[in-house]
Amino acid sequence: MGDIPEFKRGQINFVIVGFPGLHSRYYGLGFSAHVLGVRVHFAGNGTFLLLFAREKRLRKPMYYILINLAVCDVLFSTTTLPKIISRYWFSDGYVSFTGCFVQMYFVHLFGLVHGLILAVMAFDRYVAVCIPSDTLILFKDSTILMLCVVAWMIPQSCVLMLVIRAYPLPYCAANTIIQCYCDHVAITKLACTDRTPYGFPGFVFAMVLLITPLSFILFSYTSIIIAVLRISTNQERLKAFSTCSSQLIIIALYFFTQVHLPPMINPLIYCLRAKEVREALFKSLEKSTFHFKRKINADVSTIC
Structure with a gap:
């Protein structure tokens, strides 16, 4: 690239291609799919955040962790999805030079925070299943909250x-x-220029911040599985596994898939797998339905 003129900062834009190989005739479909995904994503995470704010019984360490995941998902999507939608709806894939680096910062920040929060989740489940009950007094809500703050600060x-x-x-x-x-x-x-002096440290940094939480997660859930298999009755085993199943699904989606589905389907996992969240959701829906019916009846009475 030595014979190619160098850009002057502030005078260039980067161009986001999006999904390589997608024909322009399918841009409308790509736009629709992303808009639908955005609606599902924000509706799901927004509902979960609202339930957490309204229901005191959700003020538990596990739900503090899920709140951090929801916030991280929302911020990551807010950083990336608007430009993707603009690319396929307005054919505008341009990002300013500085804007691209700002996006790079937030993409890596929220991605790494997500991985560290999942490690905190694994720690919480490890403590709940593998540590004797008389030791649990050492672990309070403040411990999990402090670990979540650290997960946001480290990266x-x-x-x-x-x-x-x-x-x-x-x-x-x-x-x-x-x-x-x-x-x-x-x-x-x-x-x-030769990017090796810049790319290799970045690669090492990424591997450390990705593999470290993943290694801890694998250790935690391996210990949990061993502990559960030592439980004498099948019913207690199933109960113990059920408390970890939703977390395992979220972790598998984050670390072992290359698609952008996790931020959109995580809220569904929270609601479908967590009994207290389902109950809080149904309770909220019943209240909303009741108030709606009362309003309709009152309007009808007024008209009559």
Whole structure:
């Protein structure tokens, strides 16, 4: 790329391609699918957040963790989905030079926070299943809240370092990002210089912050499975497994799939697998239906 002129910062835009190979005749379908996904995502997470705010019985460590996951999902989607929708509806895939680096920061930040929050979730389940009840007095709601705060704080300086190192690189005429958002690999590939000194530390950093929580999660749930299998009765085993099944689904979707479905279907998992959330949801729906019927009856009485 030595014969390609370098861009001047502030005078270029990056171009988001979106899904490579998608023909322009299907852009409307791509737009519709993403809009539907956005509605499902915000409706699901919004409902869960509202239930948590209204129902005191959901003020438990596990639901504090799920609230953090919901907030992280909403922020990640807010960072990425508007530009994807703009790409397929208005054929506008342009992102300013600085805007692309800002998006890169938030994409990596929320992605890493999500992984660390899942590690906190695994820790909570490990404590609940594997640690004797007389030891549980050491673990309070404040412990989980503190761990969630730490999960939000740890990645910030690391991600900022990646952005600061990538921003001054010389970027040339190839300004096309072959995916749906700006991230470190996609941006630094466009630099007209040897990216090894920048790419390798970023790779190591990503592996450490991804593999460390994943390793802890695998250790925690392996210990949980061993502990559950030692339980004498099948009924108690099933009860213990059921408390972890929804978390395992969320973790598997995050670490072992390459699709962008987890933020949209996580709320469904919360509601379908958590008995207290289902009960709170049905209770809220019954109240809403009751008040709606009363309003209709009152309006009819007034007319008559």
